[in-house]
Amino acid sequence: MSGVIKTLPIEITVNGRRRTLEVAVHHTLLDVLREDLELTGTKECCLVGECGACTVMVDGRIVDSCLMLAVEADGAEILTVEGLARDGHLNPLQQAFLDKGAVQCGFCTPGQLMAAQALLVENPHPNVAEVQEGLAGNLCRCGCYYQIFEAVLSVAEAGSR
Numbered sequence: 363m364s365g366v367i368k369t370l371p372i373e374i375t376v377n378g379r380r381r382t383l384e385v386a387v388h389h390t391l392l393d394v395l396r397e398d399l400e401l402t403g404t405k406e407c408c409l410v411g412e413c414g415a416c417t418v419m420v421d422g423r424i425v426d427s428c429l430m431l432a433v434e435a436d437g438a439e440i441l442t443v444e445g446l447a448r449d450g451h452l453n454p455l456q457q458a459f460l461d462k463g464a465v466q467c468g469f470c471t472p473g474q475l476m477a478a479q480a481l482l483v484e485n486p487h488p489n490v491a492e493v494q495e496g497l498a499g500n501l502c503r504c505g506c507y508y509q510i511f512e513a514v515l516s517v518a519e520a521g522s523r
Contacts, residue, residue, distance in 0.1 A: 372436040376401070377445030385432040392416045392427040394435075395442060403443040403472045414500030417473035418442050424480045426499075443472035446479060454520065455479055458513040466504035473500045478514045487518050 369384045376399060385394055395401045395418070404427055405415035411426040418427045419441040446453045452460070455478055465471050474497060481488060481496035488496065493514045502510065 370433050370436075372433055374435050374437070375439045377440070377442055383432075387431070387433055389432045390428055391418070391420070391425075391430040391432050391435050391440070394432040395427060395440075401442050401444050405469055405472055407469070412501070413470070414473040414477060415470055417476040417500060419476055419480055422480075422483070424477055441476070441479075443475050446475060453479075455482070455513070455517050458517045459510070462509045462513040462516060464506050464509040464513040466506055470500060470502045470504075474502065474510055478510075478517075481514070482518060486521070488514070490515065493518075 368387045370387055371382065371384050373380065373382050375381070376395070381399065383394065383398055385398065389397075392404060392406055395404050396406065404418055406428065407413045407415035409428045411429045414426065416427040417424050419425075420430070420435060420438050422439075446456055455475060459465050459471060459475065464474070477497050477500050478493075481493065485492060485496070490511060493511050497510065497514070
């Protein structure tokens with residue numbers, strides 16, 4: 363039986379759409395999102411849960427999708443960066459990232475957005491320290507932290523998510 367890859371069926375809801383998939387038991391949620399579902403907004407970077415580029419929401423909590431096996435997500439509701447926009451329009455947080463210059467290379471942006479979205483759901487009116495803490499697991503190699511924090515705070519001040 364060497365060379366046979368074991369698979370299992372899973373059912374997940376991704377960005378509001380119910381999906382039934384047959385996944386290799388060793389594939390991560392990141393693998394399934396990017397390869398099987400072609401949702402490439404979630405980025406692959408460190409693969410050890412240190413950078414936050416692969417951050418998604420699973421059942422309302424942020425997770426590093428590179429550390430979660432896809433089979434562990436069976437039955438879960440998953441929100442990726444693609445799911446933030448509605449009807450072809452950016453959500454207020456995405457727009458604020460653009461308006462405040464919080465996007466340079468863009469590689470960390472999806473993870474930053476997902477962490478910020480989760481923070482604002484949990485705490486609609488965070489202060490600077492709470493934003494810094496809420497995004498602490500997401501690295502920006504371009505050094506856009508000030509602009510990222512400013513974007514999150516502007517959304518909180520406007521009272522929209």
